[in-house]
Amino acid sequence: MRVRVPLPLLPENSEAVVVEVRGGWGLERRLAELGFTAGARVRVLRSTGPGPVLVLVRGSRVALGRGLAMRILVEPAEGV
């Protein structure tokens, strides 16, 4: 099994696949609606900590608060 990391820990311009969105805050549903579901490919466009993260998911650019993005666990894609 490969490593799972929270989304904001990925470097900018890297790609990954969503493994799991952790519960809490009742926001996982909203994230799912926007396309953050298991298996979705994501690409980190901007991540200048400690500010929000900008992610390309399912063709759209979504800004997420850093704390929220920490709840999205991803598996870094091959070759990155």
Add this chain to the structure above:
Amino acid sequence: MEKVVVALIGNPNVGKSQIFNNLTGGRAHVGNWPGKTVEKKEGKCVHKGVELHIVDLPGTYSLTAHSIDELIARNFIVEEKPDVVVDIVDASNLERNLYLLLQLLELEANVVVALNKWDAAKSLGYEINVDELSRLLGVPVIPTVATEKMGMEELKDAILEAAKRKERRKNIVKYGEPFDGIISEIASILQKDGELSSKYPMRWLAIKVLEADEEVMKTVSKSPVYDELKLKLEEAKKVLGEDMEIALAERRYSIIAETIVPRVLTGARPLTLTDLLDKAFLSKHLGIPIFLALWWALFRFAFDVSAPFSDMLSMLFTELGKFVSSGISDPQLASFIADGIFGGLGTVLSFFPPIFFLFLGLAMLEDSGYLPRAAFVMDRLMVKLGLHGRSFIPMLLGFGCNVPAVMATRTIEKEEDRILTILVNPLMSCSARLPVYLLIASAVLGPWAAAATYSMYILGIALAILMAKLFRTVIPYFKGKPSPLIMELPLYAVPTVRTTLIHAWERGRLFLRKAGTIILLVVILSWFLSNYPWEAVHQNGEFVIENSYIAQLGRLLEPYFRPLGFNWMAVVALFFGFLAKEAVVGTFATMLGVSEEEASSALASAGVFTPLTGFAFMAFTLTYTPCMATLGAIYRETNSWKWTIFAVVYELALAYLVALGIVTFGRLLGFT
């Protein structure tokens, strides 16, 4: 005439309002959804002898029960049963946009798809097979470019055709096993309840039951089949897992990603202009400076351009008032017409130009796609302050005028965050307060005048931060963190003149209709208070305000303001400052019997203020009760007297404390 009800729906930023404007010619009836603060827009057009009644539903990503917007949209479709639902899909962002479409198909709505931003998709290199998409979805698909009004006739034709085709298509979306089996089992249980089956599409209701949708659960829990349903749900949980809402969301997305998108969309994705622009606008170092520069430009634009219009409107109404009242022999009626009615109308209308131009500039920034970027750049700072990334724009607008600033809080989704932003917004020192600072500072503060004026802006920001923190910790309603940022950043686009003009016009008109009536009433009231008792105030052609009710009120209240060093004149000035903060200047001028230009020197020689009490008065002017135009906006936006009154009370108390603090500490430090 035959009438067809058409609902427009779509994700945010798909060009829905442009399509609405194109279809209705920009003439909309703007109101609220019953009992909600969410705006409702309706319009109509006639196409081939049929009247299309068009209802603009709130922009949403989904149709769950988790947000007011989504509930409004879905209840309209379920309960009002519009003849046709036009789903506006962003062709340049097909995958995510199809998610909402699948849910509309679940709802068995009579859907027509407007595949908008067709040109943007082309320029990204996308090729979309429209016929195949239409075949897969089982609904008509019309490519459109709303900004250029392309595809509008075809869209209207498709709407009419869909309206004629009465039978609705069912079971278009298959989720595969084990989902479909369980869904039909639940549906067959629900079917037994005649009341439910006559009202709701069965398959949709079954899906929502499976998702444990709050609203739907409330409805079905009253049904006689509820016990049977519960057993079935327990069974389903064993197969599908605990959170079936997430499981179904995953399923929908995999249908889109695996069976729809690959068959209809081809073309590579090159580095887009948006990515390039974002490199600059979202840059760690340049992001904030760029933002500040753009904001400054917006401000100069709005206030420099609108100032002459505002002045002209005030002057026009003053002159009109004089002209009309000159033909009236009764002096009381003449004064009422000139100062009460026309003066009031002039005040109301003079707010219109800054609101119009500010929203015009703001709409340009918004339609260009920049505004969400500003929220992105400022999010970290705002969260630290207990506010929300999206609170930033309204706070900045407050430096110009709090009225559009309060109205601009609409972009904040969570109501708690929104109300908090509204409550602290009046502490941003608006442009109307500047003349007051200048008057007092130049009268009594000598070389410190500029620094004192500048310090008012800083004081306002500091108080806003303090209050936001305080309310977050003290008032249970605001407890907790601001909701985290979740926001789509759309592609950059060139804003269209027409859409931005219509948007600015709508905002301005809304202000006139809602806030305007309140302002007019208060102006008339204050006219009465300063002109009566008539004989005592108007002696031998002289205007003796000292004898008016308002002066009496000022003297009555003077003892309460004595600890701050304010006399009755200052109290009266503050009272009129409530109409519009800049009225403080004019009131002093009237009371001192001089013109506004001479007010400063007259104020200095009259000895109303010492340097210390003058400074305290400036701070009081900054902080106390928002002007009534702002209050009108607060009432309109919170839809609550409770919050409106709260804003008045807390700011009055805060102003008193701040002024008292300044006077007390000033004296301790040896200032007079």
